[in-house]
Amino acid sequence: MGLTGWIGKIGEVNLSTGNISSLQLDETLCGRYLGGAGLAARLLYDRLPPGTDPLSPNNIVAVMTGPVTGTPFPGVGRVSFCSRSPLTGVWGESSMGGYFGQALKAAGYDGLLIYGASEKPVYLKVTNDGITLHDASPLWGLDTYETERVLKKTHGQRSQIASIGPAGENLVHISGIHHRGSDTAARCGLGAVLGAKRLKALIAEGDGEVAVADPGSLAELRGALISSYKNDAWVHTLRTGGTAWGMGLALDLNDVPVKNWNVEAIEWREQGEKISGQAMENAGLVVGRTSCYRCPIACRRIVQVDESAWQVSKSAGPEYETVGSLGAMLMIDDPRVLCKANELCNRYGIDTISCGGTVAWAIEAYERGILSKEDTDGLELRWGDGQVLLELIERIAYRRGIGNILSYGSRAAAKQVGGGSEVFAIQVKGLELAMHHPRAMRGLEISYATGARGASHNEGGTVHDEVSLKERAALIARSVDRALINASAVFCHFTVGPLSDKRVAEVLTAVTGHNYVQDDIYQIGSRIWHLRRAFNMRHCGIGSEADTLPPRVVAQLPADTPFDDLLAAYYHARGLDIRGVPIRRTLENLGLKDVADDLRI
Numbered sequence: 001m002g003l004t005g006w007i008g009k010i011g012e013v014n015l016s017t018g019n020i021s022s023l024q025l026d027e028t029l030c031g032r033y034l035g036g037a038g039l040a041a042r043l044l045y046d047r048l049p050p051g052t053d054p055l056s057p058n059n060i061v062a063v064m065t066g067p068v069t070g071t072p073f074p075g076v077g078r079v080s081f082c083s084r085s086p087l088t089g090v091w092g093e094s095s096m097g098g099y100f101g102q103a104l105k106a107a108g109y110d111g112l113l114i115y116g117a118s119e120k121p122v123y124l125k126v127t128n129d130g131i132t133l134h135d136a137s138p139l140w141g142l143d144t145y146e147t148e149r150v151l152k153k154t155h156g157q158r159s160q161i162a163s164i165g166p167a168g169e170n171l172v173h174i175s176g177i178h179h180r181g182s183d184t185a186a187r188c189g190l191g192a193v194l195g196a197k198r199l200k201a202l203i204a205e206g207d208g209e210v211a212v213a214d215p216g217s218l219a220e221l222r223g224a225l226i227s228s229y230k231n232d233a234w235v236h237t238l239r240t241g242g243t244a245w246g247m248g249l250a251l252d253l254n255d256v257p258v259k260n261w262n263v264e265a266i267e268w269r270e271q272g273e274k275i276s277g278q279a280m281e282n283a284g285l286v287v288g289r290t291s292c293y294r295c296p297i298a299c300r301r302i303v304q305v306d307e308s309a310w311q312v313s314k315s316a317g318p319e320y321e322t323v324g325s326l327g328a329m330l331m332i333d334d335p336r337v338l339c340k341a342n343e344l345c346n347r348y349g350i351d352t353i354s355c356g357g358t359v360a361w362a363i364e365a366y367e368r369g370i371l372s373k374e375d376t377d378g379l380e381l382r383w384g385d386g387q388v389l390l391e392l393i394e395r396i397a398y399r400r401g402i403g404n405i406l407s408y409g410s411r412a413a414a415k416q417v418g419g420g421s422e423v424f425a426i427q428v429k430g431l432e433l434a435m436h437h438p439r440a441m442r443g444l445e446i447s448y449a450t451g452a453r454g455a456s457h458n459e460g461g462t463v464h465d466e467v468s469l470k471e472r473a474a475l476i477a478r479s480v481d482r483a484l485i486n487a488s489a490v491f492c493h494f495t496v497g498p499l500s501d502k503r504v505a506e507v508l509t510a511v512t513g514h515n516y517v518q519d520d521i522y523q524i525g526s527r528i529w530h531l532r533r534a535f536n537m538r539h540c541g542i543g544s545e546a547d548t549l550p551p552r553v554v555a556q557l558p559a560d561t562p563f564d565d566l567l568a569a570y571y572h573a574r575g576l577d578i579r580g581v582p583i584r585r586t587l588e589n590l591g592l593k594d595v596a597d598d599l600r601i
Contacts (some may be wrong), residue, residue, distance in 0.1 A: 004213040005067030005512040006030045007110045010043075011131045013124060015197050016057055016116030020131045025110060031514050032591065035066030035110060037093050038488030038528040040082035043113060045531060045595075050539045054086035054189075055171060055196040057117035063104070063202065064111035066490035067512050070102045070210040070293075073222050075495025077102045077293025080185075080487060086196075087173040087189035087354070087409050088430035090540045091452040091532050094176065094190055095487060096162065097292040098183035100204055103160035107206030114197065123163075123201040125155065128208060136200035140169060143347035144178040145315075147201055155203055163201035164191045165349030167397040171195050172407040174354035174396070174432075178346055182290065182300050182316030186351035188431065188453055189409070213513030221507050226296055228498040238299040238494055242289070243320035244277030250320070255440035257433070258328045259383060260360035261426050261552050265437070271333035275323050277301070280335045287314060297494060303339045310336040310386075318342035318352075321457075324435030325356025330363065330389060337386030341393060348397035354409055357432030359392055361410040361425050362402070370419035377401035426550045428455035429542070438549075439556050443476045445563055446570050449547045452532035458493060459483050469561065473569035481525025488528060527590040529574070530582055534595045537581075544571075544580025 002008070008030075010023040033039040040062035052058045062082045069076050079101030085092030104111070107126045114124075121136035139147050147163040160179070167175035168191030175191030176184050194200075212218050229235045237245050250256040251265050251272045258268045265272065273279060280286050285305060291298035301317035318326070318338045326332065326341045345352045365371040366381035373380065377395075379388055379402065395403025405413045410425035410432055426433050431454025438445035447461025448454075460483030463475045482501060486493050489508065496504065505516040536542050547567065554563050571578065575586030587596040 002211075003027060003030070004211045005071070006035070007105065007108055007210075009109055011109045011112045011126060012115070013112060013131060013133070014115045015118040015122065015133075015199060018133060020133070023113065030067070031512070032524065033528065034485070034488040034508075034524060035069070036064050036080040036095075036488040036490035037082060038484065038524065039111070040064045040080060040093070041091075041528055041531045041535060044082060045535050045539070047113070048084065048539060051541075052084055052539070054084045054089065054092070054193060057115075057197070059084050059193055059196075061114040061190070061193055061197070062111060063114070064490075065101045065105045066488055068489045068491060068507065070105035071212055071218065071511055073218060073294065073507065073511075074225060075292065075295050075297070075492030076490070077295070078490045078492055079104065080490060081177055081190050083190055083193050084539065085188040085190065085430075085453065086171070086192045088454055090429055090454070090536045090542060090546075092188035092190055092193075093453045093487070094185035094187040095458070095490070096177065096179055096183050096185035097492065098160070098179045099293045100160045100162050100179050100183075100202075101490065102293040103204035103206060105206070105210055106208045107204050108208050112202075114199065117196060118198040121198045121200050123151070123203065124199065125203040126206070128206050139200050141166065144349050145181050145347050148181070151201060151203060155205070159203050159205045161201055161203050164194050164199075165347055165397070167349040167407075168192055168195040169200075170397065170399050170407070172350065172396060172399065173409050173412070174351045174358065174407065175349050176351045178349055181346055183292070184346065184351075187353065187456060189351070191349050212511045214510040217510040218507065221503065221510060225496070225499060225503075229296070232498050234497060235297060235494070238297050241277040241281060242299045242301040242317065244280065244301070244318060244323050246320045247272060247276035247323055248278065250324070250436075253440040255437050256324045256328050256435055257437055259331050260329060260364050260424060261433075261437075261550070261556070265328070268328060268331070271331070272328055274333040275327040275335050275338055280317065280339075283335060285335060285339060286317060292492065295492065295495060299494060305336045305339050307336060310340040312339045312343050315339070315343045316346060321435050322352040322356075325353045326389065328435070329356045329360045331383040332386050332389060333384070334386055337389065341386070341389055344390060344393045348393065350393065350397060353434055354432040355393065355396065357426055358406050358410040358413060359389060361414060361421065362392070362406060364424050365417060365419070365421045368421075370417060370421050375402060423551065426552065428549065429453070429546050431455055433550075433553070437556070438553065439558060442561075443472070443479065445549055445553070445557060446473075446476050446566055447480050449549050449567065450570065452529075452536055458487070469565060469569045470573070472561065473566060473573040476570060477526070477573045478522060480529060481522045484525040484528045485521050488524070523590070526574075527592065530587060530590055530592060531595065534582070534592070534599060538598055547580060
């Protein structure tokens with residue numbers, strides 16, 4: 001019997017030469033890294049030359065599905081894009097929902113490795129018949145909505161498309177990769193990597209099916225998971241109103257950051273309610289919903305704004321992260337503005353989280369007199385000004401005036417402008433913080449600080465139990481390991497949230513035929529965590545000195561568990577020494593002896 005879950009094949013495309021080939025995957029490699037971010041980490045660690053410039057032809061983009069992708073299980077349509085990030089200079093990773101991942105798997109590929117750079121714009125098409133390259137010159141300059149419309153007209157409505165917009169073409173460091181107008185691999189600036197490669201879009205279309213080892217067991221596990229949704233409060237929220245319905249809870253918990261992490265969320269409660277998912281519903285802005293492949297939750301919302309100033313014609317509505325980053329962070333409380341801003345970011349191909357964090361930095365710099373009207377091309381940067389936000393989004397996408405500085409993200413902008421503005425560039429390793437505050441979601445301070453890609457809310461780490469310092473550190477590690485399984489299997493965090501680790505192991509067993517048990521979940525997650533950290537050390541030259549949080553955020557944490565003490569305990573729980581360097585025995589126990597040799601530890 002052959003592989004189940006995995007197809008066993010990766011497409012390799014060299015855009016410089018036009019050469020296209022296939023890499024056959026070893027079953028042992030698949031079993032140890034699963035797919036998604038985990039397998040991408042192994043493949044890029046082995047293939048990417050240390051010190052590679054993220055925007056050079058030598059950088060590699062990995063587009064990876066996982067063993068559960070395309071199976072009859074809830075929420076298995078996601079796909080991971082991984083590379084060295086131009087925004088951070090370190091490990092770059094971003095996940096996208098929708099249907100592209102399933103289509104790639106149905107075409108007969110577990111993923112793609114994209115090398116080199118084309119002399120002219122191209123797009124890549126993957127079908128059951130193989131991989132082909134096509135001239136994208138007529139598409140260059142189109143936004144992501146227009147690109148998808150043209151390609152679907154050319155290749156058919158069944159084609160699933162991931163593309164970059166003008167921001168990616170213009171090498172904006174906070175640009176992403178977009179699909180269906182609503183699904184985005186936004187974080188880490190990977191749209192700029194595709195832009196540097198002159199790769200406008202990827203198309204996937206296939207009719208293959210994914211074989212699973214034990215269809216009966218998988219069906220039982222699927223039924224049990226869907227039944228559990230009935231009593232899950234967060235799933236109920238997502239079904240009822242989407243992620244933006246979480247704004248009210250985030251305000252109550254003092255979770256959402258406000259005014260560039262300067263104001264308590266509870267102080268902005270009244271304004272924050274105006275941009276919640278409920279408020280959008282009540283204002284008649286929500287006109288529909290959509291879902292990703294095999295998703296029974298359907299958390300996506302479609303919005304429409306009729307007022308001419310903010311007109312949006314049936315487009316993806318802003319998610320919680322966007323409502324937080326472009327709303328609360330900038331003190332904008334008009335949901336119509338946020339619907340329009342979200343549409344512009346999606347069209348141009350810009351990460352809304354990094355956009356909000358970078359614009360917040362600019363407003364504070366202007367307010368403090370570090371940026372002048374001359375610097376901003378005459379724009380008066382003010383909190384709560386929606387029109388200025390829309391103008392800045394366009395300028396960032398085309399790198400015009402002040403938009404050129406902001407296109408590099410808050411860390412690089414602050415470094416260029418100086419004047420002490422580095423202090424209020426709220427980022428880790430160059431990645432702007434997500435819209436969850438560790439004062440409310442305890443443990444996030446550690447996953448934010450130590451995350452290989454920077455401060456992402458999808459790295460896990462939240463621990464609410466009142467336990468000892470040592471136990472808390474160990475629980476954070478387990479939470480992060482579980483999140484890495486989700487990113488590698490590849491599961492949607494929302495759909496499998498109610499699944500225990502034991503059940504996750506059972507799903508992987510039913511799909512792949514490998515006998516996974518609960519301890520394997522932590523072992524695989526830890527292996528991936530250490531490999532991504534080693535990637536940063538070996539390929540990017542950074543270590544524990546980058547495991548920091550912005551002083552403004554640290555100052556707002558409760559005093560019961562000092563950050564430095566918890567970080568030291570986490571290093572110990574992870575099998576690192578006091579300097580944050582992996583102990584050789586730790587790596588060897590994880591099957592990473594070659595990595596230990598590379599790091600000379």
